[in-house]
Amino acid sequence: MQDFGAAFAEAFRLIVSGDAALMEIVLLSLRVTFTAVFFACLIGLPLGAALAVGRFPGRGAITVFVNALMGLPPVVVGLVVYMMLSAAGPLGVLQLLYTPTAMVIAQTILVTPIVAALTRQVVADLNAEYDEYLRSLYLPRGRMMATLLWDARHSLLTAALAGLGRAFAEVGAVMIVGGNINHVTRVMTTAIALETSRGELALALGLGIILVVMSVTINAALMSVRHTAERHVHA
Amino acid sequence: MRDLPVDGDVSGNAAGPRRRDGETLPVVLDQVGYAARDAALIGDLSLTLEGADVTVLMGPNGAGKSLTLRLIAGLLKPTSGTIRWAGRETPLRHSVGLVFQRPVMLRRTVRANLDHALAAYGVPRGARAERIAHLLSLAQLEDRGERPARVLSAGEQQRLSMVRALAADPDLLLLDEPTASLDPQSTAIIEGLVHRAADAGVKTVLVTHQRGQARRMAGEVAFIHRGRLTEVTPARRFFDRPQSDAARAYMAGELLV
Amino acid sequence: MKPIKALAFAAGLLAFAGSAAAEDTFIIVQSTTSTQNSGLYDALLPGFTDKTGIEVRVVAVGTGQAIKNARNCDGDVLLVHAKPAEEKFVADGYGVSRADVMYNDFVIVGPADDPAGIAGASDVGAALGAIGEVQAPFASRGDDSGTHKKELSLWAAAAVDPASASGTWYRETGSGMGATLNTAVGMGAYTITDRATWIAFGNKGDFEIHVEGDAALFNQYGVIAVNPEKCPNVRAEKAQSFIDWLLSQEGQQEIADYTRDGQQLFFPNADPAKVN
Numbered sequence: 001m002q003d004f005g006a007a008f009a010e011a012f013r014l015i016v017s018g019d020a021a022l023m024e025i026v027l028l029s030l031r032v033t034f035t036a037v038f039f040a041c042l043i044g045l046p047l048g049a050a051l052a053v054g055r056f057p058g059r060g061a062i063t064v065f066v067n068a069l070m071g072l073p074p075v076v077v078g079l080v081v082y083m084m085l086s087a088a089g090p091l092g093v094l095q096l097l098y099t100p101t102a103m104v105i106a107q108t109i110l111v112t113p114i115v116a117a118l119t120r121q122v123v124a125d126l127n128a129e130y131d132e133y134l135r136s137l138y139l140p141r142g143r144m145m146a147t148l149l150w151d152a153r154h155s156l157l158t159a160a161l162a163g164l165g166r167a168f169a170e171v172g173a174v175m176i177v178g179g180n181i182n183h184v185t186r187v188m189t190t191a192i193a194l195e196t197s198r199g200e201l202a203l204a205l206g207l208g209i210i211l212v213v214m215s216v217t218i219n220a221a222l223m224s225v226r227h228t229a230e231r232h233v234h235a
Numbered sequence: 236m237r238d239l240p241v242d243g244d245v246s247g248n249a250a251g252p253r254r255r256d257g258e259t260l261p262v263v264l265d266q267v268g269y270a271a272r273d274a275a276l277i278g279d280l281s282l283t284l285e286g287a288d289v290t291v292l293m294g295p296n297g298a299g300k301s302l303t304l305r306l307i308a309g310l311l312k313p314t315s316g317t318i319r320w321a322g323r324e325t326p327l328r329h330s331v332g333l334v335f336q337r338p339v340m341l342r343r344t345v346r347a348n349l350d351h352a353l354a355a356y357g358v359p360r361g362a363r364a365e366r367i368a369h370l371l372s373l374a375q376l377e378d379r380g381e382r383p384a385r386v387l388s389a390g391e392q393q394r395l396s397m398v399r400a401l402a403a404d405p406d407l408l409l410l411d412e413p414t415a416s417l418d419p420q421s422t423a424i425i426e427g428l429v430h431r432a433a434d435a436g437v438k439t440v441l442v443t444h445q446r447g448q449a450r451r452m453a454g455e456v457a458f459i460h461r462g463r464l465t466e467v468t469p470a471r472r473f474f475d476r477p478q479s480d481a482a483r484a485y486m487a488g489e490l491l492v
Numbered sequence: 493m494k495p496i497k498a499l500a501f502a503a504g505l506l507a508f509a510g511s512a513a514a515e516d517t518f519i520i521v522q523s524t525t526s527t528q529n530s531g532l533y534d535a536l537l538p539g540f541t542d543k544t545g546i547e548v549r550v551v552a553v554g555t556g557q558a559i560k561n562a563r564n565c566d567g568d569v570l571l572v573h574a575k576p577a578e579e580k581f582v583a584d585g586y587g588v589s590r591a592d593v594m595y596n597d598f599v600i601v602g603p604a605d606d607p608a609g610i611a612g613a614s615d616v617g618a619a620l621g622a623i624g625e626v627q628a629p630f631a632s633r634g635d636d637s638g639t640h641k642k643e644l645s646l647w648a649a650a651a652v653d654p655a656s657a658s659g660t661w662y663r664e665t666g667s668g669m670g671a672t673l674n675t676a677v678g679m680g681a682y683t684i685t686d687r688a689t690w691i692a693f694g695n696k697g698d699f700e701i702h703v704e705g706d707a708a709l710f711n712q713y714g715v716i717a718v719n720p721e722k723c724p725n726v727r728a729e730k731a732q733s734f735i736d737w738l739l740s741q742e743g744q745q746e747i748a749d750y751t752r753d754g755q756q757l758f759f760p761n762a763d764p765a766k767v768n
Binding site: 129130132133135136137138139143147150151152 | 310341
Binding site: 093184194197 | 518520525528529533534549550551552561563564565566668669670671673674692693694695696723725
């Protein structure tokens with residue numbers, strides 16, 4: 001069995017040496033994931049708010065559907081996006097397969113249900129408090145949603161973080177639509193999969209350790225931002 | 236248009252024209268009933284609200300006072316009977332100001348709470364700062380503008396929701412136990428604001444359990460018991476001797492539900 | 493943020509994320525995990541890119557998957573190791589023509605204690621027969637890859653039907669070569685792998701090569717340009733120049749020069765008659 005110590009040593013060596021290949025992979029991971037989460041929020045926040053306060057037919061069914069999609073296996077998303085973007089697929093002309101954009105698209109699909117479902121919950125909770133007041137202002141539905149989203153922004157950060165965690169950690173979707181091409185679409189998780197298949201377990205685990213450290217750092221940074229901001233508004 | 240006091244109307248809208256055309260008063264409730272899950276919560280309630288004095292809505296807990304207030308505000312639709320606002324089927328937008336027993340504070344600064352309301356009322360951005368300053372002074376919250384609203388004391392929060400409700404320059408002010416559990420200073424400021432609104436021609440419906448406050452504020456008293464209106468009586472006569480048995484028992488401290 | 497600003501920001505982000513797709517100075521090669529995992533491409537490709545300015549993007553999957561992807565026109569070049577499937581690909585019109593590039597061989601690896609007693613055997617059929625006989629655990633790719641196809645043909649030649657034992661001593665991992673090797677090492681199972689992947693593999697445990705050198709274990713790699721008549725989007729010219737280079741003396745020499753631990757992993761065998 002491989003030595004865990006070797007994995008930590010490998011992780012440490014990679015970080016300290018400022019390994020150029022590692023930097024490239026890390027930066028692409030961050031770029032793809034943050035872009036995907038940005039678009040997922042662009043879609044998921046209004047969608048979640050609409051599900052929380054909207055009154056339209058099919059709202060219950062959509063809510064169930066969105067909640068169910070939270071558990072969508074990344075491989076399935078990857079496969080669907082692959083079939084859409086493949087040259088033989090309906091969007092083949094866009095020539096997006098095996099590019100970071102394809103990875104962003106797949107991860108956006110993966111993350112949007114999480115952001116939407118958590119947003120729906122957070123906004124519905126807040127609306128229980130705000131509803132009568134906002135209705136007494138005769139706010140149009142859109143302004144009502146905007147008010148709720150803005151006032152729930154600190155809680156919604158958690159939704160975005162949950163999405164970020166999922167996007168950051170998944171390998172199934174980006175492997176299929178990105179192709180794990182060196183210098184083009186190789187990210188942390190696909191690099192870990194590759195090193196595992198090469199039998200370089202210490203290196204793979206070392207990369208895994210770096211991934212965890214990055215994830216913890218991002219979460220801690222955003223939560224401390226939230227904490228500071230919350231102290232400002234709620235004290 | 237009503238006669239405005241010299242320093243402008245109650246919300247400080249001294250120069251600007253009223254944004255609504257028409258009035259909301261009188262509000263006429265005709266045999267209004269409200270039922271939820273087959274339980275009749277309000278029954279056969281008829282009441283006309285007009286003028287510019289304060290109608291105090293009294294009655295024991297669970298009698299249906301808050302529900303009646305929400306029906307008058309148009310937040311709830313009656314399940315039987317009709318409500319008309321100056322003959323219309325819905326109140327004019329922004330013609331009704333509401334203050335709840337537990338103030339709803341947006342998770343923003345005091346100033347942003349007022350700004351949000353003014354924006355909802357369609358006050359242009361450039362005109363808001365002056366209005367906000369005036370409203371803050373009415374609530375005696377001049378030095379609290381940049382504070383998050385939710386860190387204010389209970390009294391300060393209720394003063395803020397009071398001027399926030401007045402910001403629309405409403406025809407009708409609906410207050411649901413606004414001073415329950417507030418300190419005397421905040422209570423006095425809020426009562427002052429109600430008097431000021433009345434002077435400016437605003438009709439007020441005040442739900443309160445505080446008899447002293449009812450005596451100080453009421454032009455007339457509507458007494459509600461088990462979802463039914465037992466009497467609507469001019470204040471002096473009511474406090475002299477309530478007309479209905481339920482109100483007499485309540486005032487004598489004998490009627491609890 | 494104003495909606496317009498937000499939209500502009502979003503568009504900027506998309507452009508940022510999509511910047512890699514801006515200009516086609518690259519080709520996509522659908523290939524196998526064995527060539528990628530062995531490190532061959534890392535050694536081979538920079539020379540070609542320096543010379544031509546064409547970047548080669550390798551998608552490494554199983555041979556079966558690579559051929560399917562190429563059938564979907566999602567690649568310009570196919571470089572795999574399953575000759576019958578490759579010839580069918582060309583016959584169906586998806587490939588222009590097929591050329592031999594290089595070969596190595598498959599080996600059967602297993603735990604040092606060798607429960608089936610096959611160490612040193614030179615007849616792979618007999619070795620597989622022995623494994624089936626004692627029902628020693630055997631890890632199969634089970635993923636329609638070139639290695640998997642080869643393995644199935646070897647079982648057939650040895651007149652053993654492992655499929656009936658699937659789930660008992662015959663374990664189909666449904667994964668790539670590396671994952672299957674990790675599994676085999678973990679459970680002490682025999683497995684078949686190409687020599688290049690084995691030499692480069694870092695998690696050998698106590699595993700050793702038990703069977704090698706049988707002519708039946710020959711492993712031929714072929715290269716095919718995807719047919720622009722079927723797939724108008726392919727970068728046919730660049731694809732052809734890559735293939736030409738691979739088959740040229742220079743490309744063949746580069747393949748021969750690639751070693752790991754002092755061992756040559758691939759043996760070039762392009763037909764000089766086909767090379768210009």
